[in-house]
Amino acid sequence: MRLIRKALMVMGGFTSTDFTYTGTYVWVQDTSSNWRLKFLTSGTFTPLKPVVVDAFLVGGGAGGRDGAANLRGGGGGGGGRTMTALSQMLSANTAYSVVIGAGGARNASGGTSSLSLLNLSAAGGTAATNPVGGAGGSGGGGGDSGAGGSDGSNGASSNFAGGAGQGSTTREFAEAGATLYAGGGGAGGGQYSYQGAGGIGGAGGGANGGAAAAGTGGSASANTGGGGGGGGSDDDSTTGAGGGGGSGILIIRNKRN
Amino acid sequence: MDEPMNYALIGEDGVVSNTIWLCSANRGDFPNAVCVANRPVAIGDEYAGGAFTRVGEVVLTYPEQIALLNERILELEALLSNNA
Numbered sequence: 001m002r003l004i005r006k007a008l009m010v011m012g013g014f015t016s017t018d019f020t021y022t023g024t025y026v027w028v029q030d031t032s033s034n035w036r037l038k039f040l041t042s043g044t045f046t047p048l049k050p051v052v053v054d055a056f057l058v059g060g061g062a063g064g065r066d067g068a069a070n071l072r073g074g075g076g077g078g079g080g081r082t083m084t085a086l087s088q089m090l091s092a093n094t095a096y097s098v099v100i101g102a103g104g105a106r107n108a109s110g111g112t113s114s115l116s117l118l119n120l121s122a123a124g125g126t127a128a129t130n131p132v133g134g135a136g137g138s139g140g141g142g143g144d145s146g147a148g149g150s151d152g153s154n155g156a157s158s159n160f161a162g163g164a165g166q167g168s169t170t171r172e173f174a175e176a177g178a179t180l181y182a183g184g185g186g187a188g189g190g191q192y193s194y195q196g197a198g199g200i201g202g203a204g205g206g207a208n209g210g211a212a213a214a215g216t217g218g219s220a221s222a223n224t225g226g227g228g229g230g231g232g233s234d235d236d237s238t239t240g241a242g243g244g245g246g247s248g249i250l251i252i253r254n255k256r257n
Numbered sequence: 258m259d260e261p262m263n264y265a266l267i268g269e270d271g272v273v274s275n276t277i278w279l280c281s282a283n284r285g286d287f288p289n290a291v292c293v294a295n296r297p298v299a300i301g302d303e304y305a306g307g308a309f310t311r312v313g314e315v316v317l318t319y320p321e322q323i324a325l326l327n328e329r330i331l332e333l334e335a336l337l338s339n340n341a
Contacts, residue, residue, distance in 0.1 A: 022283040024261070041261045042279045044286050060276065063297070097286070102263040102276035105297030106319075111276035124276075127299075222261070222278070241319060247261075247278035 014051040014254060021045050023098065036253040040223050045096045053252040055085045055120055056173045058181045058225035060101030060110030061245030062125035062134045064188070064209065064217035067233035073144040073188030074217065074230030074239075075128025076155055076199060076209060078136020078163045080110050080182045080248045082225070083122045084174045087255050090118075103220060103245035106228065109134075113248040125182070125227050125245060131160045131190070133230075137170045137182030138206065139163030140227045141199040144190030145209065148183055148202030148227055155184045156199070162187075170204055170225075172251065180204035185227030185243065188217055191235040201229060207243050214238040220246030264290040265298050265309070273302045273309070295319070 014035070016027040023043025028036040039045070059080030067074045080101060090096065094117070101111030101124045110124025125136030131143025139155035139162050141148045146158035152170050155162025163184060172178040183206030186199030191212045198209030198217065205226025207218035217229030217240065224246040231240030259280045266275040267289045276298065277290065284290055291304060296318050302311045309316040317325065 022286055023280060040278075042264075042277045042287065043283050060278070099275070100278040102278045104276070104299065105263070105295075108276075108297055108299035111278075111300070124300075 014049065018049050019045060019047045034254055036251055039098045039100060039250040042100045043098055045098050047090050047092055050092045051090050052255040053088050053090060054173060054255055055088050055115060056251045057113045057120060057122035058082050058248040059113050059122040059124040060103045060248045061182065061220050061225045061227040062109045062127045062136060063104040063106040063245045064185045064228035064230040064242030065107055065128035065130045066242045067188050067214065067231035067239030068130045069239060071191045071233050071235060072131040073190035073209060073212065073232050074242050075131045075133040075143050076140030076148045076185030076187045076230050077104060077127060077227030077245050078125030078134035078140045079138040079170065079184045079202065079206060079227045080125045080225030081123045081137045081166055082170045082182055083120065085120050088118055098250055100250060101248040103247045105244055106242035110245045113250055115250060122248065128163065128230060131187065133161065133163030133184065133187060134227060135163040136184060136227060137166050137225060138184040138202045138204065139165045140184040141187035141209065143187045143230065145197060145199045146187040147200045148186045148206035150183045150202035150204050151180060158187065182225040185229045188230035188232040188240060189215065190233050198229060198232060201226065205246050210240040214240040216240045217243035219243040222247045223249040225249065263293050265293050265304065266290055267304045271303055271305055273298060273300050273304060275300060
């Protein structure tokens with residue numbers, strides 16, 4: 001009888017008033033019965049009734065690497081890794097710790113996003129090893145001027161290798177046509193090879209690399225898991241700073257399919 | 258407005274175990290979190306006595322690094338002028 005009552009409660013629907021959250025979030029009502037809850041900053045989530053959800057996590061993007069003193073553009077930061085977990089049961093009045101991975105500072109890897117008690121986690125992107133692009137959800141571009149990868153692909157190789165992507169889609173809930181996350185950062189431009197423009201950041205939040213004239217790499221936006229752009233390098237060995245990675249995100253939705 | 262910033266989660270061993278995106282209003286949810294703001298702290302750095310270090314060197318912000326380099330330039334210029 002208790003099991004039937006619990007099942008009926010789950011089937012009764014979950015609304016924007018059926019939980020508390022201590023951080024910042026966005027409630028999205030997709031249709032009359034379908035909803036998504038996007039956690040934007042870290043905090044404690046407490047559902048007030050049991051609910052079965054699908055979960056999607058993105059780790060923080062890595063920061064781009066500073067331009068190198070040997071006239072090489074810095075590698076792009078790797079985008080955050082992603083994971084999708086379907087049909088996860090959340091218990092009523094249970095405090096779940098939601099961790100949103102920070103975007104990495106320049107030259108640093110991104111933080112891990114996670115949902116406690118369910119052992120769900122998505123690691124951050126890896127910082128570039130100058131001037132090779134960083135690995136991640138999508139790989140960072142390789143110096144000089146390599147473009148960042150997107151949707152799980154490797155970063156573009158130039159004079160140096162792009163970073164490895166995770167090899168699977170970085171779209172929301174791994175669904176075709178859904179929002180793209182975790183683009184790799186573009187590499188900085190390098191004066192050594194006269195490749196002036198910074199590499200283009202990968203779709204899904206990857207930031208552009210800085211131009212060769214010691215340009216600063218772009219910083220990725222919050223909650224994208226995008227990799228930061230690499231810094232440029234000039235012919236007098238003046239170097240630009242790498243840009244910061246974008247913080248990750250955690251999204252749950254009513255169980256579908 | 259309470260803008261989110263980067264925080265470092267410090268393990269019992271004093272090593273940064275994760276970096277997270279957090280607002281100050283609910284930093285109490287993470288008792289071992291230390292605000293790093295624009296300081297380029299990374300997972301694996303060490304935290305003791307209010308300072309972050311990496312391989313024994315203090316992790317400096319970008320403006321702090323520039324100030325340090327400018328000091329060293331002045332020192333070198335002084336040395337050069339003394340030897341001239």
